[in-house]
Amino acid sequence: MFCYQCEQTAQGSGCTNFGVCGKSPEVADLQDLLIHVTKGISMYAHRARALGVSDQEIDSFVVEALFTTVTNVNFDEERMEQMIRRAEIIRAKARKLYEDVAMSKGITPENLSGPATFELAKDKAGLISQGEQVTPESRAKKLGDVMAGLHDLILFGLKGSAAYADHAQILGKKSDEIYAGFHAFLDFLSKESFTEEELLGKAIEFGHFNLKVMELLDAANTDAYGHPEPTKVRVTPIRGKAIVVSGHDLRDLDLLLKQTEGKGINVYTHGEMLPCLAYPELKKYPHLVGNYGSAWQNQRTEFDEFPGAILMTTNCIQKPKDSYKDRIFTTGLVAWPGVRHIGPDKDFSPVIEAALAQPGFTEDAPEKYITIGFARNTVLSVADKVIDLVKRGKIRHFFLIGGCDGAKPGRNYYTEFATSVPKDCLILTLACGKYRFNKLEFGDIEGIPRLLDMGQCNDAYSAIVVAKALADAFGTDVNSLPLSLILSWYEQKAVCILLSLIALGIKNMRLGPTLPAFLKPKVVAFLSENLGLKPITTPQEDLKAILG
Structure with missing residues (x-):
């Protein structure tokens, strides 16, 4: 493996044996391979869209594939392998979409290569071996450090932007212009060679593109839950059964709040979920009682001390301690081996049952508030x-x-x-x-x-x-x-x-x-x-x- 996409990368240069974040070498290599195949999907989708056709499944998958490789999202080998197998199917669909529309217009389809035709191994060990051939380090050997770094600057930006696009599409906000942008940037990154000038220009172009993605997510959040307003938030716990929700996903919190109504469970936000308490359509729930703990990197101590169930949405997960591994759950793209995952049906019954089985907070802590929104x-x-x-x-x-x-x-x-x-x-x-x-x-x-x-x-x-x-x-x-x-x-x-x-x-x-x-x-x-x-x-x- 070679991974240098986060700030805490080993020795300030790159993780090569095991990710500081907890990512195994196998997962790192599978993620690099997923990105490689996703470039291939976009090579076809970009050309199909230029001829007037697109496909929602293809568009959504590319966003999900990028997001699942963001730091602190997916640490599970099995789920990564499943994503790659699905990518293979989506790539074939994108290829057929492009070739069919080209032929219908009397155009000879381009004979694409590289990520577009890369043949995947039949078993997981083979996939991991293939992933080792498309790491950032291998890219640097071909392009040189500066070119590879600029390539990865754009790629890592795309990963972050995909997180925002995925949150938006989950709330029903989709943009053909934005999907087209992801395909176009990945198609560009699939090239064999670059100049510094075109990479720098493309990075600036991407910066403008990401503003549109953030604007889309802002509209998705505010249309669904109202504009945030100044709100006093309790940051100390109160007596009762409890669930804490971490990550970034507003819809997951909303669905959990609906499913816990009348069950005698207090719900707390954690980490980047704190701002949810300022949205009118979320803070209206009386059992959303406040924020517990602090930032994501403190969760192993804070979750260990939390006397209830824990739900991780989207990202920011760390290796769970054994002391709470039986009461932490993941949903969406976030995953950790051995941690129970709530599927797309979003039935949070296991989380609720785990919360009811725990003691909860036995007394109110001294009141303390902060103002957000x-x-x-x-x-x-x-x-x-x-x-x-x-x-x-x-x-x-x-x-x-x-x-x-x-x-x-x-x-x-x-x-x-x-x-x-x-x-x-x-x-x-x-x-x-x-x-x-x-x-x-x-x-x-x-x-x-x-x-x-x-x-x-x-x-x-x-x-x-x-x-x-x-x-x-x-x-x-x-x-x-x-x-x-x-x-x-x-x-x-x-x-x-x-x-x-x-x-x-x-x-x-x-x-x-x-x-x-x-x-x-x-x-x-x-x-x-x-x-x-x-x-x-x-x-x-x-x-x-x-x-x-």
């Missing part, structure tokens, strides 16, 4: 007041401090930075990186909270909308606003957001705790020279550089 509608509703405070010198600067959290050392930087921000500045935050400081008291500036939690990582879209609106109000561009982005990254959803910010021309972003291993020095130098992208240093040095 400052998405774009809320922030823009007070934009006039914010603008007035800026003009009167009451608000000096805005800091967006957010992104992924992780277990690797060095992330205390974000806590120290947030607590060091002067009291005449506002802090916007989103994604699980906020857990580094979201339970601290920051006060307010004339009624505007100094800490504004904007939601999940995909709610970077909200932050972009707010920044553009403020820039318009001041008659300037985003780069001229008193705004600084202090970003943390861990996995591929952070990559697609970073590419969108780069595509928008956002300058002087600070990224940490380390720069991605696939961004080679030559690419980092280009981004630094053209956009001022730089690694974080210390909170004091970075604040001084920003504020003077």
Whole structure:
């Protein structure tokens, strides 16, 4: 195996024996093979769509295949093999779709090769061996480090974007333009050779594409559950039977809440599910009582202490401890060997039964609350007041401090930075990186909270909308606003957001705790020279550089 798609990759260069995330070499190789075959699917689907035909099953599968290879999603060899076998069937379907429409139009179909015709082994051992031939490391041997790194920058961005597209399609929001984009980018990545210029250009093009994907998911979430609104959320448990839900999927939480009504079970969010408590159509359930714990990387301790059942949706799973392996469940694309999986029928009866069999919390903990729900509608509703405070010198600067959290050392930087921000500045935050400081008291500036939690990582879209609106109000561009982005990254959803910010021309972003291993020095130098992208240093040095 060779995997360097996340921030905590071994020795900052790549995992080669076993994934730091817990991914086995076999799963890593199967995931690389799945991506290879998925490129082949898209080679046919891209050409079929150009001739006027498409297929929903093909479109949806490509999104799922990309998403299932995101860090902390699928760790199960058997399920990965099943995905590859299904990919083989979908590829044959895509090929027939393309060849049939070409022939119907009197066009000779292209004689495609590579991922389009790659013949898969008959057994799992053979598949694993084939996966070893299409790792990022093997790609670097063919293309060189810089080319391979740029290729993987786009590929990893596609994986993160696929997570958002999958959430949207689950809620019924589908876009032919977006499906076409996934096929087109994968078709491009299936080429045998590239130039640096075309790869950089394609990365920027992808950044604009991902903005459309985030916009689609935003519409899916808000159409289904309403616009987030400022909400006080309890972050300490209360007496009673309990289920905690982690991951990202709003629909899974909604379905669980419906199935647990009247059963005497309290439901808690965890990790990136915290923002769900601000959506009107989710927070209306009285047994959705609050948030338990913190970010994904702390789950092994937090779940061990949780006296109820645990449901993992989409991603962010870690190797479960034996102490709770019999009461943790997965659903959707997330999977761990030996953990019970809830299928597409979404019958959560086993989760409910497990919760009722556990003791639950025996008493109320001391009350503690935080306020969330400052998405774009809320922030823009007070934009006039914010603008007035800026003009009167009451608000000096805005800091967006957010992104992924992780277990690797060095992330205390974000806590120290947030607590060091002067009291005449506002802090916007989103994604699980906020857990580094979201339970601290920051006060307010004339009624505007100094800490504004904007939601999940995909709610970077909200932050972009707010920044553009403020820039318009001041008659300037985003780069001229008193705004600084202090970003943390861990996995591929952070990559697609970073590419969108780069595509928008956002300058002087600070990224940490380390720069991605696939961004080679030559690419980092280009981004630094053209956009001022730089690694974080210390909170004091970075604040001084920003504020003077």
